Amino acid sequence: MSAKVAKAAKVTKVAKNAQDTQAPITEQRYTVAVRALCEFTAKVGDLDLRFTPAPTAQEGIAGHAVVAARRDDDYERELPLAGDFGPLHVRGRADGYDPRRRQLEEVKTYRGDLSRMPDNHRQLHWAQLKIYGHLLCRERGLEQVRLTLVYFDIASQKETALHEDHTAAALQAYFEQQCGRFLQWAERELAHRAARDAQLKAMPFPHATFRPGQRQLAEAMYKASNRACCLLAQAPTGIGKTVGSLFPMLKASAEHGLDKVFFLAAKTPGRQMALDAAAVLRRAAPLLPLRTLELAARNTACEHPELACHGESCPLARGFYDRLPAARAAALQVATLDRAALREVGLAHQVCPYYLGTEMARWADLVVGDYNYYFDAGAMLHSLTQMHDWKVNVLVDEAHNMVSRARAMYSAELEHAALRILRKYAPEELKKPLDRVHRQWNALEKEQQEDYQAYPGLPDKFMAALQSVASAITDYLADHPGHVDPELQAFYFDVLQFTRLADTFGEHSLFDIAQGGPAGRSASHSNSVLCIRNIVPAPFLKPRFEAAHTVALFSATLSPWNYFSDTLGMPATTAWVDVESPFAAEQLSVQVANHISTRYQHRRQSLAPIAALMEAQYQRQPGNYLAFFSSFDYMEQAATLFAEHCPDVPQWRQARRMDEAERAQFLTRFTPDSTGIGFAVLGGAFGEGVDLPGARLIGAFVATLGLPQINPVNEQIRARMQATFGAGYDYTYLYPGIQKVVQAAGRVIRTQTDQGTVYLIDDRFGRPEIQALMPGWWHIEQAAPPAVTS
Secondary structure (H helix, E strand, O other), X not given: OOHHHHHOOOOOOOOOOHHXXXXXXXXXXXXXXXXXXXXXXXXOOOOOOOOOOOOOHHHHHHHHHHXXXXXXXXXXXXXXXXXXXXXXXXXXXXXXXXOOOOEEEEEEEEOOOHHHOOHHHHHHHHHHHHHHHHHHHHHXXXXXXXXXXXXXXXXXXXXXEEEEEEEHHHHHHHHHHHHHHHHXXXXXXXXXXXXXXXHHHHOOOOOOOOOOOHHHHHHHHHHHHHHOOOEEEEOOOOOOHHHHHHHHHHHHHHHOOOOEEEEEEOOHHHHHHHHHHHHXXXXXXXXXXXXXXXXXXXXXXXXXXXXXXXXXXXXXXXOHHHHHHHHHHHHOOOOEEOHHHHHHHHHHOOOOHHHHHHHHOOOOOEEEEEOHHHHXXXXXXXXXXXXXXXXXXEEEOOHHHHHHHXXXXXXEEXXXXXXXXXXXXXXXXXXXXXXXXXXXXXXXXXXXXXXXXXXXXXXXXXXXXXXXXXXXXXXXXXXXXXXXXXXXXXXXXXXXXXXXXXXXXXXXXXXXXXXXXXXXXXXXXXXEEEEEEEOOOHHHHHHHHHHOOEEEEEEOOOOOHHHHXXXXXXXXXXXXXXXXXXXXXXXXXXXXXXXXXXXXXXXXXXXXXXXXXXXXXXXXXXXXXXXXXXXXXXXXXXXXXXXXXXXXXXXXXXXXOOOHHHHHHHHHOOOOOXXXXXXXXXXXXXXXXXXXXXXXXXEEEEOOOOOOOOOHHHHHHHHHHHHXXXXXXXXXXXXXXXXXXXXXXXXXXXXXXXXXXXXXEOHHHHOHHHHOOOOOOOOEEEOOOOOOOO
């Protein structure tokens, strides 16, 4: 729905005849794209997600260009068309029109056997073309038109044209029929938007007063939306950032004509905090019709993971689009469509809960999900925003995670071991192209002189072989749709990701080869891994920021702001606010143990002084503490020595690869009445997003600067950061490390009544340039070294 609809106050009556459809619309309209209209009214049958190779976006664009180039000079390309039906304003862009033949064309690219295309797909294509046909006839006064669906085979470059001749009257009847089906829904949407905006304008802040710092954050959020600029907001933990950001952005929905607000979190607890905050706001405004949707990962929301996702296998895919209207209507009656509610509605109507959720994203006011739903290469929310021309505000929680997460989104790996296994069992038709990739890969390995090596560019011969095998597998899967081979499909998807990133390879990424397996991970020396490694996500994320009205990134650790602005590609107009802390220096004793070095070469010598320091603090003030170390090995050594010195002090340790239940069990040890020390790894599950107020946590020991490991990969990143931004060491090591330290220390003081102690254990914490990166409200002192017992 377009932003113009956001202020709709009333709905015009349904047009009853042709004169009405052509009458000027003086009241607020509901704008809908031709594709969206037809997907709503003409999509029927099964949900069918059986893998069939489809053209890439680039291939689709190229295919359309080939078809257009074959037409005469007077052929009209990319023809904008629009028309009205009551309050509906329908618009779109037809692929092409031949005025001499009065032939309107819709081009669809495909791969494989056209006869295998599902009937409901072709039905949808005809629906779109008929709508375009009516809009064209009305605009140009045509009495009839030939409609042509042109299916273009990417592989053979062959066109298959399907023709239908229609009168203008018949197309008008079809247009009115489709609009009539959608109109009742559109009227309800306009009424919902009017009621929602009225209640949002009147919505009070849900608490009697703002917390200290919370008002400053809320004002910065609202002003950013008012100016339509992006925002970086550093706000301390404990001020109520989630409510303090959602409240102003939802108010902005009414005041600034927004269609939706997206709240994006790095982890599941962040999503739950957003859902809880939305519930708090609704309690403050009980008449507010705020539709809130949670988007969970497909692998967690799938009801039948053992079944294939199509109507012949899964009962929830069979007849999905036939049952969707009733499920959609029922879902809109639920204020908060979290994962549990979607499941309940989906099963009640026998439709897939996950894909019901993706459908409801079109109609929700507040969508809560992971970063990847807007920022990933194939992000659903970004695609919907562009397709529907939505005006959206995007909130990014715990945004200090965005750099590493975005790098992962735009990186790709290929493992030689996977190719070797696949070659043994691959279909005969794929042997030669796979062998060619294998030979070129062997050549790369023979030329490499180091276990890890970065290259200035992509190897041309290898990439040509990879493109060839991608095409071969694509054609094979198109010709053998029933062939199911998980290893082949996994390798194929990896190849597609690799080749797509190769198309955009530049100074923002590295190409490297790690002998013996993925860099930083042990593997057989007969293996190697090729990686397109994104270093600077800015070129990929910049269009995502531009597509939104406002993107606000907030976290307790977003300093220095230029590090995030540079690496993420935020606009030059981005605003920055450092929210004042509600906490006083007297609440937190910050002690620097600068008589200890935690550098790798000094770790063995550091264990006894660290154990003594922890013992002394615990004897002075028994209670619950967290102790953070740079690695599991370092943590285990420190915990073992401490247990030998202090066997009566309870302790518990973070384990590798803990699941959600194990993490919860670790945290349940921190109670108001318990005492002991939890040992954890800095940057892991317990270094952020953990809320242990009061006596549940009274102190923390941070025995590391958190600097990333110095290794060949990070040294390449440092060199690239130096060349790009002139701050290689800071951008690669220092800033990411100190962010982890501040996040971990932030677990201690959660409310204005909390008291606690933090020990920063390393001599480098005494340096002025390091302390300058710490929160301004901290008062940092030098810790006196305790006596070390042997």
